[in-house]
Amino acid sequence: MSEDILKVEDLNLTRKDFVPGNEVRWCPGCGDYSVLANMQKTLPVMGVKKEDYAFISGIGCSSRFPYYMDTYGFHSIHGRAPAIASGVKLANPDLAVWIITGDGDGFSIGGNHMIHALRRNIDMNIMLFNNRIYGLTKGQYSPTSLLGKKTKSSPFGSVDRPFNPSAIALGANATFISRALDVDAKGLQESIKRAQRHKGASFIEVYQNCIIFNDGEFGDVENKATRPDNALFVVHGEPMIFGKDKDKGIIMKDNHPKVVTLGADWTEDDLLVHDETNPIITNLLLEMTFNPRNPTPFGVLRAVEAPTYDDMLVSQIEEVTEIKGEGTLEDLFYSGDVWEVK
Amino acid sequence: MTKKVVRINEATIRFAGDSGDGMQLTGTRFTEATAIVGNDLKTIPNYPSEIRAPLGTLAGVSAFQLMFGSQRVFTPGDLPDTLVAMNPAALKVHLKDLKKGGTILANANAFSDKNLRMAGWEANPLLDNSLEGYTVYSMEMSKLVGKALENSDLTSKGIERTKNMFALGVLFWMYNRPIEPTEAWLRKKFAKNPSIAEANITAMKTGFNYGETTEIFTTSYAVEKAELPKGKYRNITGNVAVAYGLVSAAQKAGKELFLGSYPITPASEILHTLSGLRNHGVKTFQAEDEIAGIASAIGASYAGALACTTTSGPGMALKTEAIGLAIITELPLVIVNVQRGGPSTGMPTKMEQSDLLQAVHGRNSDAPIPVIAAQDPADCFECAFMAARIAMKYMTPVILLTDGYLGQGSGPWQIPDPNDLPEIEIKHPDASLRGEDGFMPYTRDENETRPWAIPGTPGLEHRIGGLEKENITGVVSQDPENHQVMTDIRARKVQNITQEIPKSEVYGKDKGKVLVIGWGSTHGAIHVAVERAQAKGQSVSQLHLRWVSPFPSDLKVICDNFDEILIPEVNTGQLALLLKAELTRPIHQVNKVRGEPFRASEIEDKINEILG
Numbered sequence: 001m002s003e004d005i006l007k008v009e010d011l012n013l014t015r016k017d018f019v020p021g022n023e024v025r026w027c028p029g030c031g032d033y034s035v036l037a038n039m040q041k042t043l044p045v046m047g048v049k050k051e052d053y054a055f056i057s058g059i060g061c062s063s064r065f066p067y068y069m070d071t072y073g074f075h076s077i078h079g080r081a082p083a084i085a086s087g088v089k090l091a092n093p094d095l096a097v098w099i100i101t102g103d104g105d106g107f108s109i110g111g112n113h114m115i116h117a118l119r120r121n122i123d124m125n126i127m128l129f130n131n132r133i134y135g136l137t138k139g140q141y142s143p144t145s146l147l148g149k150k151t152k153s154s155p156f157g158s159v160d161r162p163f164n165p166s167a168i169a170l171g172a173n174a175t176f177i178s179r180a181l182d183v184d185a186k187g188l189q190e191s192i193k194r195a196q197r198h199k200g201a202s203f204i205e206v207y208q209n210c211i212i213f214n215d216g217e218f219g220d221v222e223n224k225a226t227r228p229d230n231a232l233f234v235v236h237g238e239p240m241i242f243g244k245d246k247d248k249g250i251i252m253k254d255n256h257p258k259v260v261t262l263g264a265d266w267t268e269d270d271l272l273v274h275d276e277t278n279p280i281i282t283n284l285l286l287e288m289t290f291n292p293r294n295p296t297p298f299g300v301l302r303a304v305e306a307p308t309y310d311d312m313l314v315s316q317i318e319e320v321t322e323i324k325g326e327g328t329l330e331d332l333f334y335s336g337d338v339w340e341v342k
Numbered sequence: 343m344t345k346k347v348v349r350i351n352e353a354t355i356r357f358a359g360d361s362g363d364g365m366q367l368t369g370t371r372f373t374e375a376t377a378i379v380g381n382d383l384k385t386i387p388n389y390p391s392e393i394r395a396p397l398g399t400l401a402g403v404s405a406f407q408l409m410f411g412s413q414r415v416f417t418p419g420d421l422p423d424t425l426v427a428m429n430p431a432a433l434k435v436h437l438k439d440l441k442k443g444g445t446i447l448a449n450a451n452a453f454s455d456k457n458l459r460m461a462g463w464e465a466n467p468l469l470d471n472s473l474e475g476y477t478v479y480s481m482e483m484s485k486l487v488g489k490a491l492e493n494s495d496l497t498s499k500g501i502e503r504t505k506n507m508f509a510l511g512v513l514f515w516m517y518n519r520p521i522e523p524t525e526a527w528l529r530k531k532f533a534k535n536p537s538i539a540e541a542n543i544t545a546m547k548t549g550f551n552y553g554e555t556t557e558i559f560t561t562s563y564a565v566e567k568a569e570l571p572k573g574k575y576r577n578i579t580g581n582v583a584v585a586y587g588l589v590s591a592a593q594k595a596g597k598e599l600f601l602g603s604y605p606i607t608p609a610s611e612i613l614h615t616l617s618g619l620r621n622h623g624v625k626t627f628q629a630e631d632e633i634a635g636i637a638s639a640i641g642a643s644y645a646g647a648l649a650c651t652t653t654s655g656p657g658m659a660l661k662t663e664a665i666g667l668a669i670i671t672e673l674p675l676v677i678v679n680v681q682r683g684g685p686s687t688g689m690p691t692k693m694e695q696s697d698l699l700q701a702v703h704g705r706n707s708d709a710p711i712p713v714i715a716a717q718d719p720a721d722c723f724e725c726a727f728m729a730a731r732i733a734m735k736y737m738t739p740v741i742l743l744t745d746g747y748l749g750q751g752s753g754p755w756q757i758p759d760p761n762d763l764p765e766i767e768i769k770h771p772d773a774s775l776r777g778e779d780g781f782m783p784y785t786r787d788e789n790e791t792r793p794w795a796i797p798g799t800p801g802l803e804h805r806i807g808g809l810e811k812e813n814i815t816g817v818v819s820q821d822p823e824n825h826q827v828m829t830d831i832r833a834r835k836v837q838n839i840t841q842e843i844p845k846s847e848v849y850g851k852d853k854g855k856v857l858v859i860g861w862g863s864t865h866g867a868i869h870v871a872v873e874r875a876q877a878k879g880q881s882v883s884q885l886h887l888r889w890v891s892p893f894p895s896d897l898k899v900i901c902d903n904f905d906e907i908l909i910p911e912v913n914t915g916q917l918a919l920l921l922k923a924e925l926t927r928p929i930h931q932v933n934k935v936r937g938e939p940f941r942a943s944e945i946e947d948k949i950n951e952i953l954g
Contacts (some may be wrong), residue, residue, distance in 0.1 A: 321620065336576040
């Protein structure tokens with residue numbers, strides 16, 4: 001992003017500016033609609049010019065996203081969006097680059113590009129739509145489908161152990177990781193804003209319901225009534241509290257997170273406090289993901305500052321140019337032993 | 343005693359030794375000294391794919407050959423006149439190629455029983471008469487440098503390692519080359535370790551003086567300057583020339599150059615060269631794999647850079663799907679394939695021309711792409727420049743084919759005046775191209791090329807992608823009529839490039855009995871063979887194709903003027919297959935796939951056979 005943060009008022013952008021005229025063709029009731037709407041709502045207030053956004057996607061239902069955003073967009077090939085986006089960002093570091101991907105695109109065929117994009121900390125935003133199923137190919141298990149999942153390609157149940165995408169992001173040393181829920185507008189907008197502002201590779205995992213091939217996969221947290229008791233929304237610097245009556249919390253016991261009820265035995269002071277800069281806390285939250293005794297954590301799980309690849313590349317170019325001077329073709333051609341034929 | 347100096351027109355030398363003996367370096371230094379003297383030359387390295395194959399074995403032999411002369415030199419020479427053999431394995435592998443009566447310079451100290459056994463010699467060939475008919479200079483190189491450097495700080499192992507400089511010194515004397523450039527080069531290379539520099543210089547001088555003073559050498563050779571066109575020259579490898587061609591094109595287009603690449607033999611030197619040019623507006627990205635190499639380049643192209651990716655055969659296979667994406671999105675991109683022997687990993691360090699059909703046709707669906715092939719190391723510069731210019735003018739990926747022989751081989755390059763290189767005009771549209779219905783990313787100009795609208799331009803927000811798009815509007819379309827239209831446009835776009843191809847030049851008469859057609863690095867060997875045939879009065883001409891897709895428009899007319907067509911290729915007949923379809927007539931072939939370039943004599947033999 002260019003150094004001067006533009007004033008949101010001066011840009012005068014609204015949601016409408018990001019909605020192209022074409023028809024959106026996801027299945028009725030698909031979780032993707034909500035993510036799209038919240039993206040279109042959030043981008044106008046980021047202080048970024050409309051023409052500076054570029055949305056790059058791979059293949060899959062979610063990867064149609066760029067066609068539904070009135071920005072620059074590139075719907076590419078399966079799994080390669082992080083690599084294509086890396087080229088876009090490095091060629092023009094002033095752009096705000098978004099990668100839209102899914103669990104199959106980003107963590108199966110494109111897993112390699114994903115971890116390297118995160119590792120390099122290129123200043124881009126990666127939004128992963130995790131619906132734990134292959135939707136566009138009509139319902140095979142994905143690398144995030146849970147063990148035992150019965151699908152068209154696993155009629156007797158999947159024997160494939162799943163990835164926890166945000167944990168992989170942490171393993172790749174990502175500098176920003178957040179998790180959001182397709183039906184939670186507030187959480188989505190918060191994740192989008194924080195990711196866009198974060199300098200470095202930002203990773204957002206969206207739990208997204210596939211109404212056709214995997215409906216109800218995230219039932220307890222998707223459902224508004226059961227969500228408070230099953231989802232933990234973490235806030236940096238605040239104790240980990242959840243529950244309909246805000247009466248449950250997370251403590252550390254025997255080196256493991258444990259759910260307790262606030263009251264006579266436990267007070268807020270006993271609870272773990274979220275620290276998005278501490279990888280141990282992030283890891284602890286991620287470990288809670290598949291444990292049925294624990295709520296599923298959402299929110300900004302990790303945010304740390306680290307040098308970005310794009311910045312380092314640009315400064316290296318400046319440093320070398322400072323020392324060697326701006327290279328000319330003459331310098332280049334005559335850099336070897338030269339002789340003259342007269 | 344006075345030693346004789348014999349004037350000769352040309353010489354071919356092969357340096358061979360263990361892969362740790364520094365033969366590539368020795369050959370390169372001899373080449374630089376020879377270039378400075380003003381001879382024309384060509385070189386070819388030949389080394390194993392292991393970094394350090396087992397010491398003393400046949401598999402571990404590394405070699406470097408050059409031919410230099412006082413006339414134009416088109417190949418690194420067929421059979422060497424002089425063979426430097428640093429150990430018995432090197433002699434075993436390369437003796438069969440040495441010219442009858444040729445000269446052998448051997449390090450006698452390396453001919454131990456163990457080394458002889460490993461190389462498969464029953465007895466020491468330096469001591470019995472198995473090298474009869476050759477001139478053998480058996481020198482105790484290791485012992486001589488040991489003596490010369492007995493006061494050096496180097497370990498005995500370090501001293502032993504300077505023996506290649508001794509051999510180089512002897513050759514400098516033998517062929518009357520100056521030692522000063524190598525002296526300066528060593529001082530610069532080992533600036534932080536002067537004792538190593540001095541030891542190597544001493545070893546080289548010891549070798550030089552050994553030739554000068556000992557009685558075993560009676561004759562040295564002088565090769566006069568070649569009559570090259572006036573101008574300034576430097577020696578260049580094909581890989582460096584490709585890098586320079588791309589940088590030049592970027593500068594002439596006012597663009598940043600972006601390289602997305604993954605290391606692979608024998609193409610890595612392009613990545614190495616470009617990554618050292620941060621102050622020349624070059625961004626290099628060493629990607630996580632071959633696919634990310636091209637994918638990042640496609641992204642950079644979309645964002646408005648001159649983008650390229652460099653690789654060899656196996657990498658090309660991995661990039662295939664992404665090349666299709668560049669074709670359907672109509673984005674400019676230069677894809678360089680420095681070919682090597684295959685299939686699969688094949689022979690990484692050996693040259694071959696067997697990726698032609700892959701380049702022209704190797705993608706899913708009808709996916710036409712321009713394909714250019716360079717004919718010698720210096721030509722790699724012009725071809726890379728042209729590939730970039732065509733890519734940006736016609737909004738298409740372009741494949742540039744070179745090979746390991748061109749990429750790592752070298753020859754003199756007449757340095758162009760940067761001001762004489764053509765400017766490349768780039769037009770990026772602005773909001774004025776936005777009509778009432780918005781921006782149309784697939785509108786067409788007179789060449790049916792679409793506009794290169796780049797992110798960051800207000801008002802031209804649009805989406806591209808791998809799904810078929812409606813012509814003009816760029817809306818996703820699965821309409822049958824439109825797919826036909828777009829497929830036809832993609833084919834015509836490539837065909838339109840024939841207008842860029844200058845009139846083909848035939849070497850020799852433009853009518854006759856045999857026309858030898860080649861492409862890529864066979865140019866030199868074909869040229870020499872045709873030259874010899876013409877000298878014998880045979881009716882033979884040469885046509886060398888730089889463009890293999892599309893073919894030049896005058897190709898058929900030229901071919902119609904010859905009774906027979908012969909195509910030599912270092913593959914099993916890939917251009918021949920394409921030309922049989924194009925020309926619908928029988929074609930003679932001479933093919934070999936031995937990981938090495940043609941010898942002119944092999945093509946000559948075939949010409950004789952055709953002419954009966």
